[in-house]
Amino acid sequence: MKSNYLFQKKTMISLMLAIVLVLSSLGVVYAITTKEKLADEKEKHTTFEEAYTNTDNAVSKARKDVEKAEQELKDANEAYGKAEEKAALAQSELEKAKSNIENPLNNEKVKKAKDELDKQKKILADAEARLKKVKDEIAEGEKAVEAYLQDPTDPDKKAAYEEALAKNDGWADELDAAQQALNTIKTDDYLGDAQRAYDKALKEYLPEAKKDLEEKQKAYDDANNELKIATEKAKAAQENMDKAAKALLDAKEAFDDATDKLDNNNSSIEDLSNKQAIKFPPVGKNIVVKQGEKPLASDAIANKEELPKGTVYMWKDDVATKELGTYKGIVVVDYPDYSNDEVEVDIKVVSAAEEPTMPDENVVEKKSVKAEPNTGDNAMIYLYGFGLATSAFATLILKHRKDQR
Numbered sequence: 001m002k003s004n005y006l007f008q009k010k011t012m013i014s015l016m017l018a019i020v021l022v023l024s025s026l027g028v029v030y031a032i033t034t035k036e037k038l039a040d041e042k043e044k045h046t047t048f049e050e051a052y053t054n055t056d057n058a059v060s061k062a063r064k065d066v067e068k069a070e071q072e073l074k075d076a077n078e079a080y081g082k083a084e085e086k087a088a089l090a091q092s093e094l095e096k097a098k099s100n101i102e103n104p105l106n107n108e109k110v111k112k113a114k115d116e117l118d119k120q121k122k123i124l125a126d127a128e129a130r131l132k133k134v135k136d137e138i139a140e141g142e143k144a145v146e147a148y149l150q151d152p153t154d155p156d157k158k159a160a161y162e163e164a165l166a167k168n169d170g171w172a173d174e175l176d177a178a179q180q181a182l183n184t185i186k187t188d189d190y191l192g193d194a195q196r197a198y199d200k201a202l203k204e205y206l207p208e209a210k211k212d213l214e215e216k217q218k219a220y221d222d223a224n225n226e227l228k229i230a231t232e233k234a235k236a237a238q239e240n241m242d243k244a245a246k247a248l249l250d251a252k253e254a255f256d257d258a259t260d261k262l263d264n265n266n267s268s269i270e271d272l273s274n275k276q277a278i279k280f281p282p283v284g285k286n287i288v289v290k291q292g293e294k295p296l297a298s299d300a301i302a303n304k305e306e307l308p309k310g311t312v313y314m315w316k317d318d319v320a321t322k323e324l325g326t327y328k329g330i331v332v333v334d335y336p337d338y339s340n341d342e343v344e345v346d347i348k349v350v351s352a353a354e355e356p357t358m359p360d361e362n363v364v365e366k367k368s369v370k371a372e373p374n375t376g377d378n379a380m381i382y383l384y385g386f387g388l389a390t391s392a393f394a395t396l397i398l399k400h401r402k403d404q405r
Contacts, residue, residue: 034277034339041268048262055255062248069237069244076230076237083223083230090216090223097216100209104202107209113201117194127185131178138171140164275339280307282333284343289321290352297331300345310336321349 105111141164148154148161185191272278285302289295297313298304304311316330329347334340 038272062251073237080230087223090220097213113198120191276335277339286346
């Protein structure tokens, strides 16, 4: 029973020793204080704020570029529309000019001359037809007379003969009138005048029509060139618009990213600013200890009563008091909310025979002690402490079993 009791006691002592070793190694964990973290976040804040401002400006510029590209695209499309209308009109005018060459009667002057020519041709034709008609009637009358003389007994031939005799005087007058009208037409030569006027109109019109055709062809070619240029400009404006739109999307994405980083940084600053290490800064004080004694870290804090309940104090490094003199020591102040700070103080080591007296001004201003960042070496310290504890515990178990044997 006594042996078991001793074993349990030794086991508890070993476990406590292991815990002490682990807690001792924890001092290295506080490589970066809350205050230093806050300073680091504030330093980052400047960078994030600059990035936010730069990306915000980039978005504004990208918006202006898009607006400019939109206006350029609008202008280019309007120019294209006008060029297209101009080209269509030029094509219509060209086709009209070609038609005028193929059909001169489209010209009013030529058409008028042609109408007069056709009129005179019709007058002559009518006069000739009138004369022919009278001659045909006289020829028929002569046939009727000849037929009656050959057969006077035929009543039909007699009737035709008598009708021919009755019309004979009228035929003579009609024949003279028709012949005279035809002669007058030919003598006055209205038809010749009309033909010459028509030929003259054509002769004057065709060069003008050809010249107009050349001008319309040139206008058509120019309009097509303008349309081609307008098409290329509209295409380039569309491509520029697409690029500007993409640049705006990229700028917005960068701005959103910068905004998120700035918001997270602001949140971190706010969280750190609310930490107890910031709200309740520790104030260190210089201490005096006898040679060989281990001072308490809490004794080096002047305002312990003002700090939150549950605050823990420990030396960052082992305090050496074997030699007389004044040494620097760093107290790690660990708050209940897991924030922490460090205070550097003077530790005066006096001889054991000398009565420790506090210096006249033993309170020092609290100042953060710049430390190396936590690089992960702390994990080795944890493992080292845990290994010591495990080794001690294993040694006790083996020893206990050996004693039982």
